[in-house]
Amino acid sequence: MNWTDERVELLKKLWSEGLSASQIAAQLGGVSRNAVIGKVHRLKLSGRGKTSSTQTRSKKVNTTGSVRGSVHSGASQTMVRTSVTKSVGATALQAEYAVEAVAHTVLKPAADVVVPISRRLSLLQLSERTCKWPVGDPLNEDFHFCGNDSGDTSPYCTYHSKLAFQPASERRRAR
DNA sequence: CCCTGATTCGC
């Protein structure tokens, strides 16, 4: 898989929106999260708008200014992502992305924000091994379910199982 | 153990 223009743009977009490298990798398909991270660095857009610069390892100089909230209850699921990215003395380009991300989120509430390749199954098509992750607004025409294989232990595919519960971070013993 | 991003370095 090579980095086409479109793929790079999608990468930039998703990264600026605060998605993790693995999530982005999943959506792009054909690449690992390492590939995504590597690309992000090569594009010099790590830090997502904040985290000024001097990235010396061994000591954390990084603080992401994004807050994620996710509520997943039963059939209707609502994702609320609030990305408060303050680009203090950051690049104007990065600032643009930040704004774009917010606008994007506001305009598109619950639609296909974070969905890999779904099979777009209707409720009746679900079976025991299909992912039952709801996509879109249940009151809307295009509402459907992910439908990817869910194994037979989880109601979701491996990808959505991870997204369903803890939002990628700030996770603590909940079971 | 699950995950996160960061860095290194052979290709």
Add this chain to the structure above:
DNA sequence: GCGAATCAGG
């Protein structure tokens, strides 16, 4: 330039 391996951390 690319990304697996590795590192450092939550």
